[in-house]
Amino acid sequence: MALSDWQLHRFFGVFTWEDDPHRRGAIIVAPKWIAENLTRIEPTIPLLTPGGKPIRHITCHKRIASHLLAVFEDLRANNPESLIHTWDGCWVPRHMLWNPAKPLSAHSWGIAFDLNASRFPYGHRLQQDPGMVNAFARFGFEWGGNWRVPDAMHFEAVKILPAPPACHSEGERSPKAADDRGNLASCHPSPPAAPAPQKGRSK
Numbered sequence: 001m002a003l004s005d006w007q008l009h010r011f012f013g014v015f016t017w018e019d020d021p022h023r024r025g026a027i028i029v030a031p032k033w034i035a036e037n038l039t040r041i042e043p044t045i046p047l048l049t050p051g052g053k054p055i056r057h058i059t060c061h062k063r064i065a066s067h068l069l070a071v072f073e074d075l076r077a078n079n080p081e082s083l084i085h086t087w088d089g090c091w092v093p094r095h096m097l098w099n100p101a102k103p104l105s106a107h108s109w110g111i112a113f114d115l116n117a118s119r120f121p122y123g124h125r126l127q128q129d130p131g132m133v134n135a136f137a138r139f140g141f142e143w144g145g146n147w148r149v150p151d152a153m154h155f156e157a158v159k160i161l162p163a164p165p166a167c168h169s170e171g172e173r174s175p176k177a178a179d180d181r182g183n184l185a186s187c188h189p190s191p192p193a194a195p196a197p198q199k200g201r202s203k
């Protein structure tokens, strides 16, 4: 399940924001937080926008960047990367479902991304490729397709692993999630309390 708002703030930072007057549901995030917390990576597998253009850069939170790159390498090595037909966005500062009445989406922190959105629309219980889902899960990214309201295009960081290559080479397959006392998960976790359930959190 997705991280709670408390965990999002604790692990990925608190930013000030205001609603974007020019785009319903979008928000404008304080530049200071953007400068301190976001980074740009170059995908190492071919990714296309919904319009078919190559993705040159992905803007995401610094704390997930190496894990995202590690998944790309894993996909390239073990799965056909063509399982990802479209990359539909990572850092998109906005409310859930572009609805200003809803809380902020995890996309606002740059820790979530959408894949194959046209084939896996929000609210439909559809199965993305299990091998791909498992690959993302190994690096801490949960698939939204099993949530109470399924969001089958959506993947979100729910476990923060300190060093993807080390974790991977040591065969760790079930690292603990970040706990609610503020300890980040690691490859050698102490037993943490389970995060509070966030049923129905989507987008």
Ligand SMILES: [Zn+2]
Pocket (backbone or CB within 6 Å): 107, 112, 113, 114, 153, 154, 155, 203
């Ligand atoms: Zn999403």
